[in-house]
Amino acid sequence: MIASDIITAARHGLADSVAPYRWEDSLMLLYLNDSIREIREKRADARMNDEGDEDGGFTELTAISETIPIRDEFKSPMIDFLLFRCFENDSDEKRDENKSAGYGKRFYDKLGVA
Numbered sequence: 001m002i003a004s005d006i007i008t009a010a011r012h013g014l015a016d017s018v019a020p021y022r023w024e025d026s027l028m029l030l031y032l033n034d035s036i037r038e039i040r041e042k043r044a045d046a047r048m049n050d051e052g053d054e055d056g057g058f059t060e061l062t063a064i065s066e067t068i069p070i071r072d073e074f075k076s077p078m079i080d081f082l083l084f085r086c087f088e089n090d091s092d093e094k095r096d097e098n099k100s101a102g103y104g105k106r107f108y109d110k111l112g113v114a
Contacts (some may be wrong), residue, residue, distance in 0.1 A: 003005035003032055004064040009075075010082035016025050019097040021087050025064050032068075033060045035107075042113045046070055077084050 007028045011017045039046045040058055049055045058069060070079075080103045087100035 001068050001075060002064070003029060003061050003068055006032055006068065006075065006078050006082065007064055009079045010086070013079065013083045014086055022090075027062055028082060030080045031085040032078065034085065035078045036061075036068065036070055038081065039070060039077060040112065042108075042111050043074075046074060061085050061087060063083075066095075077110040079105050080104075080110065 007025065008017070011021065011023070014023065016022045036058060044064065046053055055069070061068065070078075084100050084107055085101035087103065089097045090096060
């Protein structure tokens with residue numbers, strides 16, 4: 001799975017799938033890095049490689065063509081995190097604030113943490 005897979009999926013949820021994008025790739029990549037850090041902090045198993053050993057840390061993604069250093073099972077929470085952050089930082093309306101809160105809750109619920 002590469003970064004653009006997550007970003008493209010999030011753009012569909014944002015109704016932002018046609019260039020020029022409202023949320024630039026660089027911002028989406030920043031949010032994706034934030035999501036990976038948060039997942040790794042909350043879920044110890046996200047820091048494990050396929051052999052069950054600690055993976056040695058997380059190096060931030062710098063391009064949307066890079067492979068995401070986390071298992072595919074975390075795809076859905078990463079998408080929710082991007083939606084949470086985009087709506088949070090672009091909340092011109094109360095409706096967007098509610099969407100942001102909902103996606104933030106879904107992110108943590110899917111991780112099984114509070």
